[in-house]
Every structure is written in C-alpha cells, then in structure tokens.
Amino acid sequence: MSASVSMTESPLPPLRGRVQRDAPLGAATWFRVGGPADWLVRPADVDDLLRLLRRAEAPITVMGAASNLIVRDGGVRGIVLRLARGFGDVEVEADGVVAGAAALDATVAEHAAAAGLSGLEFLSGIPGSIGGAVAMNAGAYGAEVADRLDWAEIATVDGLLRVRAAELRLTYRRSQLPPGGVVVRARFHAVPGDAQAIAARMADIRESREATQPVRARTGGSTFANPPGHKAWALIDAAGCRGKVLGGAQVSEKHCNFLLNTCAATAADLEDLGEAVRAAVLAHSGISLEWEIRRIGERSA
The missing domain is CATH 3.90.78.10 (UDP-N-acetylenolpyruvoylglucosamine reductase, C-terminal domain)
Incomplete structure (x- = not known):
C-alpha cells in the first residue's frame, strides 16, 4: 500500500459497505475531539473487509468503539476502518459465547448472563467492543480477555484466519495479531452458573464503576497502563x-x-x-x- 494518495482519487477498491470522504471522527469518540479521516470505511461484511485489506492503496487505521482513543486534531491520513453492521452478532453456546468484533463488551456480558453462563461478568465493566478487547487483552475487576478467550477470527491480506488464544501471546494489555490483522469475531468460554449470583456480580461492577470512575464525563478508559507492582x-x-x-x-x-x-x-x-x-x-x-x-x-x- 502506498504511503500517500491524492485526495482527488480514491485509494479504495469497489466496496458494498459505507464509504465517507473527509469524514468527521471526533463526535464518534468518547472524548469528543479530533479531526477528520481522509476516508472512513464501514465494510458490509467479511468479504468486503478482505477486499479492502487486499486492494487498498493507502494506510489503514482501525477504529473500534473509540472508548479508549484520542484522534489528533489534524485528523487521520489514509483510510480509517470501522466495523459496524455485519460484525456485531452475539451467539450463545452451551459453554461459551461467540461475538462479532463490533459487539460491545457489556452486551456480550449481558448475553452470557441471560443464558446463565458465568465467567464473562468482567466484560460489563469494560467500555469498548470485542475487537478492541481482544487486540489489547482488555481486563478489569480481576479478569482479562486472556482468561476466557478460545480463539479469534482475524482478517488479513492473506484471508480469514482462526487463531487460537495461545497463538496471540496475550500479555498485560497486549496481543500479537498477525501483521495488518483485523479481529472480526471471537469465542469466549464460560461455565453454567447461578443466574442470581451472575446478576449480582454485574450489578456490583456497575456500582463500582459509577462510584470510582467519571463514567458520565467526556473521557476515555484508563489513560496509562499499570506499571509492574504499581497502580x-x-x-x-x-x-x-x-x-x-x-x-x-x-x-x-x-x-x-x-x-x-x-x-x-x-x-x-x-x-x-x-x-x-x-x-x-x-x-x-x-x-x-x-x-x-x-x-x-x-x-x-
């Protein structure tokens, strides 16, 4: 992909999804700041996404729920990719949940709770979407994605890969995605639990966030990672x-x-x-x- 493309011509292949030129980004972020993207693309589905990754002629920057993101005032050159419709399905299985990358973390926790599955309550305390949660091994309230992830499906220029959790080498707030890879779906294992206990745990998490974090302000998630041995x-x-x-x-x-x-x-x-x-x-x-x-x-x- 070339590093720069004239704004008079499109760096995009034909796509079925939504494409915007000079697209404002600030209003989509939790901080409500930032300049525009040269091009903002919301692929229609995985095939559309793969076509974009293979044939785009400008750098691609992935933007998720934008809950832990600052878009700088000068905007983003090239293509900003945002997964939306077509990437938000949540499927509950007997021993886990399969969720699209655009599904909100809290929504996945709620689906698991409704099915009486325990182990994913911590997701209710993480602002953001599943794609970002996998990419940064998000965690809160004593658990993290690495504890529950079975596999992730990742779109790359070489096609769609299903990668086991161990292959992502998940560490504190980091994962090793394939180069240029975009998470599109993930599976989390869970266990049958007491519905009332699950609901109570999620209520405790919500109350704790309200009491200790500025959740109603224009803010992002945690600004800095915890250094080893420190908060x-x-x-x-x-x-x-x-x-x-x-x-x-x-x-x-x-x-x-x-x-x-x-x-x-x-x-x-x-x-x-x-x-x-x-x-x-x-x-x-x-x-x-x-x-x-x-x-x-x-x-x-």
Missing part, C-alpha cells in the same frame, strides 16, 4: 497531578488515571496533559508511565 492512579496522585488542568483538559478528581474533556478541550490539550502527567510521575517516582489510550492521526500544524 498508575496512585503514582499520578503521589506526583500531585489529581485535578491538574491544561487548556480544556483535566485529570479527573474522582479517578486520576482518567483524563477529562471539561468542555472545549482539543486533542492536543488531552495529549499534552497526559505527557505532563508522565513527566511529573517520572520526576517524582522514577517510573515511566506507558499510554494505554491509543492516539492516532496528526497534530494540527
């Missing part, structure tokens, strides 16, 4: 950054591993505040925090 929020708090403000961005007072768009933040405000927090933590503790939030695109000139 990112505690390091940020100890460095004096709780409530820190830069432009329209703020470190949450409620949970200081969350950044907030208080009203009129730019993507640069959020990213620069995050970097200021990293610098403060490094100076205070000697620990370098790693971004957990993805940042894509270009900064404004």
